[in-house]
Amino acid sequence: MDGTLVDSTAGVVGAWEVFKEKYPNIDVQNILSSSHGVRTVENLKKYCGVEDPAEQEREAQRFEEAIVTSSKANGRKGIVMLPGVSDAMKELEPLRHLPKPKWALCTSATRSYAAAALSLAGVPVPDVFVAAEDVSKGKPAPDPYLLGAQRCGVNPAKCVVFEDAPAGTIGFLTTHSLEQMTASEPDFIVSNMTSIKFRITEAGLEITIRAD
Numbered sequence: 001m002d003g004t005l006v007d008s009t010a011g012v013v014g015a016w017e018v019f020k021e022k023y024p025n026i027d028v029q030n031i032l033s034s035s036h037g038v039r040t041v042e043n044l045k046k047y048c049g050v051e052d053p054a055e056q057e058r059e060a061q062r063f064e065e066a067i068v069t070s071s072k073a074n075g076r077k078g079i080v081m082l083p084g085v086s087d088a089m090k091e092l093e094p095l096r097h098l099p100k101p102k103w104a105l106c107t108s109a110t111r112s113y114a115a116a117a118l119s120l121a122g123v124p125v126p127d128v129f130v131a132a133e134d135v136s137k138g139k140p141a142p143d144p145y146l147l148g149a150q151r152c153g154v155n156p157a158k159c160v161v162f163e164d165a166p167a168g169t170i171g172f173l174t175t176h177s178l179e180q181m182t183a184s185e186p187d188f189i190v191s192n193m194t195s196i197k198f199r200i201t202e203a204g205l206e207i208t209i210r211a212d
Contacts, residue, residue, distance in 0.1 A: 001107040001114055003036060003164030004193070006121040008079045014070025015063050023048040037164070039108045039138040040064060060132075064113035068120070081121040084193030089124060091198040095205065096126035102205050104128035104148035106161075108138050128152050160207060162196070 002008045016028045026047050035043045040060040044050040050059055072078040095102035104126055107114050111131035118125050128151040135143040142156075149156040188211045190196065197208040 001105060001109060001117070003082075004162055005082060005085050005105075005123050006079055006117055007082050008067055008071065008117055010076035011067035011069075011071030011079055014073055014076060015066035018066045018070060019048065019063060037108055037139050039132045040110070041132070042138065060110060061112075064110055067113065068116055071120075079117050079120045081123055082192055084196065085123060088193050088196060088198055091200060093124050095200070096124060096128075098127040099153075101126060101128050101152050104130060104152050106130040106144040106148045108132055108144075162193075 002012075013028070013032065016026070016031055020026055020028060031043070031047050035047070040063050041050075041053075041056040044056055044059050044063065048059070050056050068079070070076070092103055105114070105128070107130070109117070109132060111129070111133060114129070114131055115125060128148055130144045130148045130151070132138060135141075135147060137143045145159070145161055146156055149159050188209050190209065190211060195210045197210075199206040199208070
């Protein structure tokens with residue numbers, strides 16, 4: 001979601017700055033370069049030393065609330081829709097509903113934060129929505145994607161994953177460098193959603209990719 005559909009960088013930077021007040025030894029720049037796409041509870045354990053599961057959940061909620069509240073603080077731009085997403089949603093929006101949805105959202109964010117971020121950016125929420133609390137193993141484990149495919153009632157082998165983190169299948173150069181994405185060996189690498197075109201056909205959904 002973050003880095004694929006919406007840009008929450010301003011809020012994430014602000015949230016880590018807020019957390020540095022409680023965890024003064026964290027290196028915000030290092031975290032920003034290596035934590036994207038990982039569940040907040042796992043980042044808090046790794047970078048802030050939060051070990052207790054209950055405390056992880058409380059701090060994760062506080063962190064994600066800080067993303068929203070700080071996204072427009074100090075002149076920041078807020079949480080916004082990324083280029084190409086609006087055009088993509090013109091085709092995809094009607095295909096987001098059960099019982100036969102054609103796409104799902106699988107995110108490392110919690111459900112409450114993801115819903116808030118999508119709403120702020122103006123992105124519709126699909127009926128199949130896999131969040132951090134829905135799986136025991138988050139990305140880069142395949143569990144979120146497998147659950148999304150299961151809830152859509154489709155074979156995972158017939159699915160395409162759009163990601164901006166190195167675990168992705170079609171990699172977006174929105175939050176990681178070309179070198180990082182290339183090393184993860186995605187099927188395609190594109191700058192953002194403007195390189196992806198969707199078209200509804202009688203056979204299903206046609207996806208055209210203009211690789212950068």
